[in-house]
Amino acid sequence: MGVDRNGKDGWLTTTVDSLANWARKNSLWPMPFGTACCGIEFMSALASRHDLARFGAEAIRFSPRQSDLMIVAGRVPIKLMPVLTRIYEQMPEPKWVISMGACASSGGVFDTYSVIQGIDNFLPVDVYLPGCPPRPEAILDGLILIQKMIKKDSLRHYKVPVEEADV
Amino acid sequence: MLPKDQLAVVLKDKFQDSFIEITEFRGMLTIHILGEEVVSLLRTLKTDPRFAFNFLANITAVDHLEMGGHARFSVVYHLLNQHEVRRIVVRAWVDEENPRLPSATPLWNTADWQEREVFDLFGIEFEGHPNLTRIMNPDYFQYHPLRKDYPLSGRGERDNFKVVKRSIGSKWQDRRSFE
Ligand code: SF4
Numbered sequence: 018m019g020v021d022r023n024g025k026d027g028w029l030t031t032t033v034d035s036l037a038n039w040a041r042k043n044s045l046w047p048m049p050f051g052t053a054c055c056g057i058e059f060m061s062a063l064a065s066r067h068d069l070a071r072f073g074a075e076a077i078r079f080s081p082r083q084s085d086l087m088i089v090a091g092r093v094p095i096k097l098m099p100v101l102t103r104i105y106e107q108m109p110e111p112k113w114v115i116s117m118g119a120c121a122s123s124g125g126v127f128d129t130y131s132v133i134q135g136i137d138n139f140l141p142v143d144v145y146l147p148g149c150p151p152r153p154e155a156i157l158d159g160l161i162l163i164q165k166m167i168k169k170d171s172l173r174h175y176k177v178p179v180e181e182a183d184v
Numbered sequence: 185m186l187p188k189d190q191l192a193v194v195l196k197d198k199f200q201d202s203f204i205e206i207t208e209f210r211g212m213l214t215i216h217i218l219g220e221e222v223v224s225l226l227r228t229l230k231t232d233p234r235f236a237f238n239f240l241a242n243i244t245a246v247d248h249l250e251m252g253g254h255a256r257f258s259v260v261y262h263l264l265n266q267h268e269v270r271r272i273v274v275r276a277w278v279d280e281e282n283p284r285l286p287s288a289t290p291l292w293n294t295a296d297w298q299e300r301e302v303f304d305l306f307g308i309e310f311e312g313h314p315n316l317t318r319i320m321n322p323d324y325f326q327y328h329p330l331r332k333d334y335p336l337s338g339r340g341e342r343d344n345f346k347v348v349k350r351s352i353g354s355k356w357q358d359r360r361s362f363e
Contacts, residue, residue, distance in 0.1 A: 095322065096321075096322050098342075098345045102348055106348065128336070129336055129337065129338070130329055130334075130339070130341050131329070131342070132342065138345075138347070139346065139347050139348060140348050141350045
């Protein structure tokens with residue numbers, strides 16, 4: 018925001034920040050990239066007993082263009098990695114990534130030629146959920162961590178730094 | 185169906201030197217044969233009314249590197265006689281230098297994808313196959329990963345994809361400190 022020129026966050030930025038962050042963190046639209054057993058566990062987190070809707074994240078979007086939180090649930094083989102990258106790039110900013118389970122975070126027990134050893138080798142990941150699979154409580158916890166991140170966000174972060182800008 | 189000894193005599197008579205042996209494991213017979221002749225053996229097993237194995241249940245392969253055997257690779261065919269519900273195994277042995285076999289697609293259409301799988305994972309080529317391309321690994325893949333001399337964790341296939349960074353300025357990284 019070019020409004021507060023004294024280098025500090027002024028009244029306008031902070032107010033707009035808190036409004037935008039409040040709206041964002043309570044209406045996360047997840048894009049489930051469920052490729053294996055973790056995807057099943059994610060479904061149970063959505064279902065009535067654990068009820069992801071309590072955190073405003075029940076609107077599952079299977080189109081990356083409508084979502085802002087990617088949940089990579091399951092192992093990613095080498096054939097799928099370009100697809101995952103493409104989907105991530107198609108998501109509009111701001112976007113967050115949860116790497117769910119041992120497989121997505123580190124390859125898990127699948128240390129073979131065909132499985133990516135952690136998607137964070139190629140994608141920026143915000144929250145890692147340990148477990149095989151993580152309990153639905155862990156998924157809720159991960160979601161709350163993402164919400165905390167969003168709460169600390171500022172619109173000023175979205176500026177492309179001048180030295181990196183493509184002018 | 186003929187008992188084991190008679191079957192060996194019949195096959196020895198028909199296939200001469202290509203026929204290797206018959207082994208038995210828990211009542212299941214396995215016919216060992218050299219690779220070139222495998223399709224004529226399969227044709228005999230399919231069309232001869234004494235056998236009538238009308239269904240090809242499975243094709244797979246084994247790499248016998250340092251394991252002993254008649255050659256490096258054996259391609260395994262599981263046949264089923266659906267009328268009498270009997271099964272038999274055919275093992276075709278192929279060399280390391282020139283891993284080639286005639287294709288079983290003229291006999292059974294179902295051999296198509298199974299042979300592509302064996303080609304993909306073991307690099308054994310099937311002559312006369314209508315479309316011998318990789319079925320599971322990506323097309324740019326260069327190796328045959330089920331061969332025993334291929335390292336388990338690969339030769340770098342999983343390590344060289346495009347790396348995507350956060351597209352927003354460097355301050356964006358700070359949000360990792362969320363507590
Ligand atoms: S971490 Fe466990 S549950 Fe999740 S995809 Fe891997 S094997 Fe399946």
